[in-house]
Amino acid sequence: MILAKVMGTVVSSHKEPRLEGLKFLILQNVDLDGQTTGGFVVAADAVDAGVGEYVLYATGSSARQTTRTDQKPCDAVVMAIVDNWEVQGEFKYKKGKDD
């Protein structure tokens, strides 16, 4: 999985019918300090994540292993909202402290 920050949304009214109802989020990968790095990806939202939140997303066929994305042409899904992460015993991010 990749650690990322929700930056925005993409709207499409003309799409593969199976995608009806899915929300598409714009994500930017972050480094271990939580800073966004270059590039972005668009992922389906399986957990009602909001703009500004840190999340994990999964790609490939694993992106279809949620109730919302099952059997859909979707190759990236936000499957967890992050509370905190630590590196070598030190917290790098705690939700609520920085937000």
Place this chain on the structure above:
Amino acid sequence: MILAKVMGTVVSSHKEPRLEGLKFLILQNVDLDGQTTGGFVVAADAVDAGVGEYVLYATGSSARQTTRTDQKPCDAVVMAIVDNWEVQGEFKYKKGKDD
């Protein structure tokens, strides 16, 4: 999924029989301002997208999760035409405004 712009088409008369009838689009990835970045990919068209339109495409096994691409040797599919996208609450692109 990846945000891209339809740039052109590829034609093949000699191909795996299962691919008969699929249209192949040349896509270039775009940045959050809608500008094309380096490189391109060829994707099957599941939504009748036209040259110049912004689209989302899915890759890998997820590219076979549309009626048109099911069980075909296709690893990228355009599965949505984009109406608009926004980043941190600000519209970066609205269809019809710039097109």
Place this chain on the structure above:
Amino acid sequence: MILAKVMGTVVSSHKEPRLEGLKFLILQNVDLDGQTTGGFVVAADAVDAGVGEYVLYATGSSARQTTRTDQKPCDAVVMAIVDNWEVQGEFKYKKGKDD
């Protein structure tokens, strides 16, 4: 799918038994002008492509969606020989004209 040019072949007599009879092609990716770019990949041949031809190849599980590659440890397949491609309404390559 990726646009590439067939550059050569790889021969293996000692391999996974299921691969018996498959031909392995050396491919180099090309840019939209048909010029080879850095790097190469080895793909199974599903369409009897020859050295010098422009082709499309598919990767991942989609590479197993041909009669020849079904259920084989093969992650890239040439599934189409390219006749022509165009970008924004202009032909960039037509088979027979340049070959």
Place this chain on the structure above:
Amino acid sequence: MILAKVMGTVVSSHKEPRLEGLKFLILQNVDLDGQTTGGFVVAADAVDAGVGEYVLYATGSSARQTTRTDQKPCDAVVMAIVDNWEVQGEFKYKKGKDD
């Protein structure tokens, strides 16, 4: 598979229900001398690996081929803790010797 070092953990209380109970590890890839290189990935833990250990992780659909990750939206899994590795007959790392 990729050779990596366990650097930390990610905690999420709000996630896809199927992920309940999975531990998420922060991994950094290492070179053949065991030094971490740039970038990191988050992987599910199938083998109770600890911070500081060298491990192998598998990605894609193969990351779901463990008892803990089966049918879950998980695209990377730590599936082995490394005892040692050697390159051209010379040990580059032996567990216990350097730890």
Place this chain on the structure above:
Amino acid sequence: MILAKVMGTVVSSHKEPRLEGLKFLILQNVDLDGQTTGGFVVAADAVDAGVGEYVLYATGSSARQTTRTDQKPCDAVVMAIVDNWEVQGEFKYKKGKDD
């Protein structure tokens, strides 16, 4: 598939039970002249390849399409030992001649 050279091995005694008996090889990708390029990957061995041999490896779900790797958390497999390869009609490598 990717053309690579077998450089060494990785040993793990604590791993996902399904991996018992699989041998892990360290591979480095090579260019068309057979010279190793940067980076390496760890792959399961399906063909009893030895250190110093040129091989092809497959990644992703295709890496599970061998008798030894079926349904295992393995995302790369050596599925062929290379005898020779040629580019535009010229042999770049012949086994036995250079080894």
